[in-house]
Amino acid sequence: MIELKNITKKYEINKNNIITALDDINLSIKEGELVVLRGPSGSGKSTILSLIAALSKPTSGEVIVDNKRISKLSDDFSSDFRRDNVGFIFQKYNLIANLSVKENIVLALIPMNLHVDVIEEKLSRVLDMFHIEHKKDMLVKNLSGGEQQRVAIARANINEPKIILADEPTANLDKNLSLAFIEILKELKAQGKTVVIATHDPIFFTLDIIDREIEINQGIIS
Numbered sequence: 001m002i003e004l005k006n007i008t009k010k011y012e013i014n015k016n017n018i019i020t021a022l023d024d025i026n027l028s029i030k031e032g033e034l035v036v037l038r039g040p041s042g043s044g045k046s047t048i049l050s051l052i053a054a055l056s057k058p059t060s061g062e063v064i065v066d067n068k069r070i071s072k073l074s075d076d077f078s079s080d081f082r083r084d085n086v087g088f089i090f091q092k093y094n095l096i097a098n099l100s101v102k103e104n105i106v107l108a109l110i111p112m113n114l115h116v117d118v119i120e121e122k123l124s125r126v127l128d129m130f131h132i133e134h135k136k137d138m139l140v141k142n143l144s145g146g147e148q149q150r151v152a153i154a155r156a157n158i159n160e161p162k163i164i165l166a167d168e169p170t171a172n173l174d175k176n177l178s179l180a181f182i183e184i185l186k187e188l189k190a191q192g193k194t195v196v197i198a199t200h201d202p203i204f205f206t207l208d209i210i211d212r213e214i215e216i217n218q219g220i221i222s
């Protein structure tokens with residue numbers, strides 16, 4: 001269960017220029033729900049995702065995940081929370097171009113000091129699940145956009161997180177690849193993951209696998 005309680009997030013550019021990205025919002029997302037956050041550019045969608053992932057902290061209010069006040073965690077505990085609970089699919093994928101597919105995917109596991117066999121097992125599970133096995137030794141810079149997205153999704157799932165967050169996941173994909181992404185969403189939902197997608201792509205708005213659409217405008221949920 002994810003709860004945002006009276007969340008305000010302000011970005012201070014300088015003393016005379018403070019942007020209110022979120023203005024006292026309340027939001028609650030149940031375990032296993034597939035939710036779409038929709039709204040125009042700049043409305044606050046990415047800010048909500050970054051708060052749920054404990055990548056940033058609210059100016060006021062609380063973010064609670066599974067009864068844990070994650071908005072109060074120190075930076076170290078925030079990273080632990082993220083590693084154990086959240087898979088984040090970034091709009092621009094945030095992959096390292098000069099590393100191979102498998103190196104990109106296992107990078108986040110390095111601080112965990114896992115046995116090499118465990119890493120191999122986790123790796124082969126996601127390579128297989130997201131149909132990228134045949135490219136595992138290729139450098140990411142030599143992959144197509146759709147393949148890079150599958151690597152980003154595999155990386156987000158390496159630790160079997162309960163929560164998947166995706167920021168404009170189809171922004172760089174054509175229609176067919178967007179439909180392939182929707183197939184992946186179906187798999188994630190079948191596995192019981194909680195999925196939150198920030199998007200303004202209309203392809204999501206008529207899907208029956210989406211449990212709820214949340215409309216956000218200028219930092220306010222309407």
Ligand SMILES: Nc1ncnc2c1ncn2[C@@H]1O[C@H](COP(=O)(O)OP(=O)(O)OP(=O)(O)O)[C@@H](O)[C@H]1O
Nearest residue numbers: 011019020021039040041042043044045046047048
């Ligand atoms: N790090 C930052 N510093 C300053 N302002 C920021 C920062 N991040 C976001 N903002 C501002 O906060 C507001 C909300 O941004 P946010 O990225 O959450 O919107 P969005 O709905 O995800 O937009 P998009 O669809 O374009 O990604 C915008 O006005 C944006 O310019």
